[in-house]
Amino acid sequence: MRSPTNLGRGSIGFNMTPMIDVVFLLIIFFLVSSHLARQETQVAVDLPDAVSSDRPEEEDVRRLFVNVLSENRILVGSQPIESARLETLLNYESQRSLGAGSARPLEVRIRTDRTVPYRAVEPILLACARSGIWNVKFAVVGSPK
Amino acid sequence: MRAPSRHDNERQPLEVKMTPMIDVIFLLLIFFVTTSSFQPPEEVLPTNMSLPGSTSETVEIDPLEEDLDEIVVKVLWRQGGPRWEVNQREYQNLDQVGGVLTAVVGFQDDLPVILDVEGVVPMESVIDVYDLCRQIGLQRIQFAAAAGT
Numbered sequence: 001m002r003s004p005t006n007l008g009r010g011s012i013g014f015n016m017t018p019m020i021d022v023v024f025l026l027i028i029f030f031l032v033s034s035h036l037a038r039q040e041t042q043v044a045v046d047l048p049d050a051v052s053s054d055r056p057e058e059e060d061v062r063r064l065f066v067n068v069l070s071e072n073r074i075l076v077g078s079q080p081i082e083s084a085r086l087e088t089l090l091n092y093e094s095q096r097s098l099g100a101g102s103a104r105p106l107e108v109r110i111r112t113d114r115t116v117p118y119r120a121v122e123p124i125l126l127a128c129a130r131s132g133i134w135n136v137k138f139a140v141v142g143s144p145k
Numbered sequence: 146m147r148a149p150s151r152h153d154n155e156r157q158p159l160e161v162k163m164t165p166m167i168d169v170i171f172l173l174l175i176f177f178v179t180t181s182s183f184q185p186p187e188e189v190l191p192t193n194m195s196l197p198g199s200t201s202e203t204v205e206i207d208p209l210e211e212d213l214d215e216i217v218v219k220v221l222w223r224q225g226g227p228r229w230e231v232n233q234r235e236y237q238n239l240d241q242v243g244g245v246l247t248a249v250v251g252f253q254d255d256l257p258v259i260l261d262v263e264g265v266v267p268m269e270s271v272i273d274v275y276d277l278c279r280q281i282g283l284q285r286i287q288f289a290a291a292a293g294t
Contacts, residue, residue, distance in 0.1 A: 017162075017165040018165065018168070021165060021168045021169065021172070024169075024172065025172055028172065028176050032176065032179050032180055035180070036179070036180075036182075042187075047187065048268055048269045048271075048272040048273070049269075049272070049273075049276075050188070050190055050272055050273075050275070050276040050279075051276055051280055052190070052276050052279035052280045053188035053189060053190050053276075054188060054189055054190070054191065055188055055189075056187065056188060056189045068268075109189065111187075112268040113268070114267060114268055114269035114272075115267050115268070115269065116267060116268045117264055117265045117266060117267055117268075118220075118262045118263065118264055118265070118266045118267070118268065118271050119264030119265065121268060121271075122262075122264070122288070122290060125192075125194075125288055125290065126290050128194060129194055129290075133194065134194040135191075135194075136191075136192045136194050137189040137190060137191045137192065138189065138190040138191075138192065138272065138275075139187050139188075139189060139190075140187070140188055140189070140190050140272060140276075141185045141186075141187065141188065142185065142186065142188040
């Protein structure tokens with residue numbers, strides 16, 4: 001590639017085009033990797049289908065993901081937890097949100113495998129109700145309407 | 146960048162370099178390949194727990210003064226499949242349940258629905274019933290829980 005000389009020209013003598021391409025590429029890369037990173041941190045669960053589901057909103061809440069993989073395996077975030085301790089944990093998290101004045105409200109998202117029996121999830125709902133957590137959502141896969 | 150120069154004032158023909166064009170196309174290709182995920186996007190079904198601000202001890206569902214009726218949908222598990230009871234009437238088919246609920250909503254909307262689910266029913270069936278109620282337009286759907294568990 002022949003670079004034009006600066007004789008008789010007042011402008012910088014290099015091509016801006018590849019520079020713009022590289023900057024654009026970097027922007028796209030960081031956008032995509034942050035989007036993918038957010039999805040990949042969740043545990044893989046075979047969620048049930050629903051037609052009337054809503055898009056998850058980007059609200060300013062503190063989200064607690066309770067993953068119920070099978071009747072005996074409950075993970076909070078990615079940490080396994082015994083069902084006996086779950087209520088204590090929910091209580092603690094709820095107190096944290098209610099106590100500090102400027103703390104963001106708590107949302108509990110229950111992600112269950114579709115084959116998990118209801119008796120594994122009922123204590124979670126009970127514990128949420130007892131701890132005063134009202135913002136409880138089920139994660140589902142959207143089906144066509 | 147070298148463009149052919151003419152000494153007279155004729156307009157110069159547009160000479161387009163293909164290299165940046167190829168870069169941009171390649172970039173778009175990479176972008177769409179990486180953002181495509183073969184997992185369906187996850188969505189949410191909100192539940193109506195007790196309203197914010199109220200005390201959280203009530204897990205028994207009390208019929209409110211202004212409602213004379215409530216719909217109790219029991220979800221059972223018989224012979225390896227789900228069965229449904231709406232106000233003590235049995236149904237074998239989820240579509241029938243949907244029909245009954247739609248008819249009831251026609252008479253009186255804003256009825257609370259109480260889902261009484263047996264322990265062995267898988268979440269898939271529970272979500273199916275919950276979803277059906279939401280589709281029909283019932284907003285006050287609550288899960289019955291035995292106090293003391």
